[in-house]
Amino acid sequence: MKANLEDIAKAAGVSKMTVSRVLRGGTGFSDDTRDRVVKVAERLGYVPNKLAAAFGSYQASTLVGMCVPRLTSGLFAHVLDGVDRALSRLGYQLMIGANNHSTAEEEAWVRQIASWRPAGLILSGRNHSTATVDLLRQVAVPVVEIWDLTTSPIDMSVGFSHYDCGVEMGQFLLRRGRRRAGYVGALARADVMGQARLEGFQAVLAQAGAPLVDREVLLDMPGFYAGYYGLETLLARTPDLDVVYFHNDDMAVGGLAYAQAKGIRVPEDLGIAGWGGMEAASILPKRLTTTVVPTTAIGKAAAEALVARLKGEAGQEVTVVPTRLVPGETG
Template sequence: MSEPKLQNKNNKISLAEVAKAAGVSKMTASRVLRDEGGFSEKTRAKVMAEVERLGYFPNRLATVFAGDKKSTFIGVSIPDLGNEVFTHVLEGIDRKLASFNHQTVLGMTQHVQSEEENWIETVLSWQPAGLILTGRAHSPRAIQILKGANVPLVEIWDLNSSPVDMCVGLNHFDSGYDMGRFLLTKGYTRFGYVGTSHDAANAATSRLNGYAKAIQDGGGKLTRQLCLNDIPGFYPGFYGTEQLLSSDPHVEVSLYQNENMAVGAVHFCQAQQISIPGDIGIAGWGELPIASVLPYRLTTVHVNHLRIGQLAAEKLLLKVNGDSATPVSDVGFQLVPGDTV
């Protein structure tokens, strides 16, 4: 009898084809792949040899839907991959989940609640073991869906004292307030801010609000704030600084939405021979690796992005396994004085 021909790699091999090639029933082949017992070692060897030869990949999603196995999928939503902050958080999540044989199903919501709501509906239809969502603001319908889904959930990034289920994050308002208060102690009175467009529920908005409140409380003045229609990266920090100083050349110090933007500001000032901090002070946020290329230390706020992701995954896995987990975890932040203010 001739052997079944290897199919083109673009054609999916079925379990029935594997069973036929091995000379066993489809049920027996399924039991071998699930290691359920009830078959001989010789049968197992024949089935596995055909799995290898034919290049068969089990449909694990179908197995979950059939109720034969617990899901290993974890849905994780982040705003976007263009912001390096979230790639570090995602790395922490994925490392921890992978070490316990769970897979990340990634979604990007662009800080748009309707996008998040649609993604939640889609990923829940795949019966995930749990969800990790970035941010604390969700549409009313999304909250209703999440509460009815009966799956473990961790909200990350922006600390929430009353989460839907669990939360891991930091107080962004306080981090902005502490930076503003610190800059006031350096004698600055005219302040600027450069960031990107974001809605009122965004963590960056909380930081800006904290920064502005500290300046107001300390008798200073936030004379110019720019929210650019761009991603918070190096180049927007570069041209944003040009716009800032063109619109208000008397700004004495400016906070930037993140480290990448602050480094862009430093390079603009160097190109224009603007002294730092003599002519203008520059402060960043997040302490990202890009700052290591500067010849001096940037004044910033340190946040352990990797730890946020790891802790979120740890808490979720505890719940997935039926254990309890602390509802709210504050990872905190640390103001790091540098040479740029």
């Protein structure tokens, strides 16, 4: 038979609650009590019941739910890693879901995860259905909105402005002398954050008197091949562009492959810029012009903000994690 908290309490001569607090790393007892409980637990071969911990049979929930746009996103893999590492270090477990850029799917996920009584929730983006917001208020757990910064969060926000990313890239390319810009994107009518970058990019070009000439926004998922045929389609329609801004780095690398296949010199004939800061972009023959997003730092900051709130510690509602434009050699 496996030892339980009651067995340890009897053997150590303390209460079951004291054993629970000791094994959770809590406070309110002496060093001697902690050492005695730990030694008894080791001697009895105690294995923590994570399921019981998560669902509150002897302590508050240790589950944290996190909903991301896509489980296949390379950028969000790093965000998840940052969240998971920080939560594990602080004694919490992560439950992951995806909303596929749909507020309706996010709403369904929040309803489902709420039945598991999570300690807190981490949501990607700032656009949610009214029903989701109402449900979050009913659940009354800490909520961190990440990735797309909002200054009026449901509870807390950690991220950056996608609109500002587009503005910054537009300003940079204008300084490089680009005046006939195009755009290749993906997830049309679904990815509001990609749309925000495009809107920022368009706004700064228009202000400079060099409005966006043409764009190709695909219904497809962003990826290498989508970037390849997206650029092919765009240039077939508007061949005299001097730069193309892509939805993300994956698509930009696909665009570079198309340019190479067709003998288009980059950046002499056509500038190419991406977004996201994928690792491969830094080791290309010509470093990609892009915006680097501190993905792991965002995940870590979100997890720490949530746990601080769970511990009753005061913290800031809005945390800005700045991005960084990399000039590269392709823009």
